[in-house]
Amino acid sequence: MSLPVRVATLLVAFVAVVGGAVFVVVHYLLGGPPVEDFTVGHVAGQPVNIVMQTDASSSPTAVPDHPTWVSYFIKNPQTGAWVHTTLFKVPANTRVNMTILGYDGSTPIRNQVWGHVTGTIGGVAYYGGKPVTTVNGWNGPYLIQHTFAIPSIGLNVPVEAGPGTCLNGPCTSNAHSTTTFSFMTPSHSGVFRWQCFIPCGLSFLYGNGGPMSTIGYMGGNMEVVG
């Protein structure tokens, strides 16, 4: 092999390796859903209002990667637009008023313990304004579709099933359930994972793959800023 060919081969191999490394870093490590920031403009002592929705599936425009997967959306606090993400940032030691609009149908709960409301202010959640503390997820008609849980702060709220199933999320005009609750964010900074505890990943083994195992669908992070 001549010297020019050897040099060219070496350069091509070098570029391929570096290019591959850059792709991995950009695509997998730096990529991912956006973070909805609820600390911008927050006044100390005032609560933060977060609105989310659940959808059985989404429009390919909103979720091009996996439109058939069940997913959460978060309403952007500045624009009011629905964003396909499960990452949000909140101030520390602050009351969060959470509203979850349920555009998904019902799913039998796998472990009834997640039908119990814990970690909220007053130990209660509200289904359409009606207080609930323990919801039986096994008695039809099934009342629960998903849960919103932050295990490290002991928060668990079963989300009320919607009256119908919206297949083209994010949805705005369809009939839906409304689950509300409030909780206090931790007094220290940190990243706190949250997840759904109902294995709702249709077509995946035990319902726990796909959207249950991918950030941006049925689980994410709450970043607390001190």
Next chain:
Amino acid sequence: MTAESAPAPAAPAGAAEPRHGLRIFLIWLVLSAIVDPIIWFVWGPHLPPGAMSDTAASQQVDITVMAVMSAPVILFVLIYFIYALITWRQKPGDEEDGPPIHGNARISATWIIGTAVIVLGLFVYGTVELIVPAGAGAGEGNTPIWRPSGGTPLQVQVIAQQWRFTYRYPQFGGFETTDLVLPVGREVQFNVTSLDVIHSFWAIQLAVKADANPQLNNVAYTKTLHTGSFTVRCSELCGLWHGAMFDTGRVLSVAGFQAWATRTEAQLAALTRQLPPYALTYDANSVKQLGKAFHQAGLFGAGGNYYGSQYPVSP
């Protein structure tokens, strides 16, 4: 030993060869006599997993014994290595090979007997240590071979699911909670199972570790010795949030545990009424309510893959 049969090639003719084997032995003996008591009395009490339970204390002793036994072996290797570097360093201009030691029966016999004694001794010791503390805190399957003697152990069911452990107390009405609380000075029987994939229940400072398998019950025993807190981790790679699947358990005084259990039983009474009857496993085929709910929701085949054939399984 080797040194006695492999005299230094560079020794001047006619000079008396020192007794290298004896030198090495004496150095080794003195250092071992210094290091081993330090390991046993100073380092040993601080080795993990501590002494919060009988299984933990037993494991701490085992690790200390291993350290005490292995220290002289390591010392011998290091002493021989350093001694050889100093004593038998090649002199300038010396190109001669060392003498061959092939066929030295004394070295061969010493090596075989020494290693055999160490390995067989550890085998016997390890087997005894596995039996004495009723399985040494390891999962023994559904029909444990070694059980604690005397008294009725506190039953605690560990239910693993992606990605959280919950705990059920059948002797207190069967309530289920995310808090793991135990009384001090009591035998505990952990019944470990899973609702989905394979997890592993590891109560680190209690030295209890048992795989959590779906549709199977895995029994592990321990006896708490001291009050305090301990860390529980999943030690089986189980998916996205495996690294976040941990919590903190507590060992309380007997009175403190009794008060906690009674209070929690009352607080969770409404939830407990909705739980399935206490069972060793909770698959959809054995839990009537769950199977019925899945069937009514059209999620057939729930016993295995949770969702039925109408939803083809993705990789």
